[in-house]
Amino acid sequence: MVKLFDYQQRAVDTVLKEGGSWGLFFDPGLGKTLTTLTLLDTLKPACTWIIAPLRVARETWPTEIERWGFKDLDPIVVHGKTKKAGIKAKTYIFNPEGLEWAVENLPLPEILVVDESSMFKNPSSVRFKAL
Numbered sequence: 001m002v003k004l005f006d007y008q009q010r011a012v013d014t015v016l017k018e019g020g021s022w023g024l025f026f027d028p029g030l031g032k033t034l035t036t037l038t039l040l041d042t043l044k045p046a047c048t049w050i051i052a053p054l055r056v057a058r059e060t061w062p063t064e065i066e067r068w069g070f071k072d073l074d075p076i077v078v079h080g081k082t083k084k085a086g087i088k089a090k091t092y093i094f095n096p097e098g099l100e101w102a103v104e105n106l107p108l109p110e111i112l113v114v115d116e117s118s119m120f121k122n123p124s125s126v127r128f129k130a131l
Contacts, residue, residue, distance in 0.1 A: 016043075053119070
């Protein structure tokens with residue numbers, strides 16, 4: 001079991017108690033990823049999508065999942081050659097440019113994580129509409 005800081009544990013407890021949609025707006029380096037992974041591990045959704053900038057999708061999320069031992073999340077980064085219909089995982093990690101493809105080719109998620117919500121600030125953009 002991962003030991004969270006008090007503010008991270010309060011965030012986890014609040015989401016678990018209240019349900020619904022939430023945003024974690026901690027300052028950089030304060031553990032948004034770990035807090036989110038703890039929530040996913042606790043909630044155990046059948047399918048999760050994590051949408052993040054490409055470098056973060058390819059490096060940060062898989063590294064943090066492995067680092068903290070959240071192997072049950074069964075992640076796959078969907079980009080380039082891995083982007084094919086029929087791939088099976090519990091957690092799909094991809095960048096915003098892959099969102100339209102994901103909507104058409106992946107099981108719809110029970111939980112959607114948007115890392116860097118500023119990428120979806122334009123409501124008339126294709127990615128915002130796909131979201």
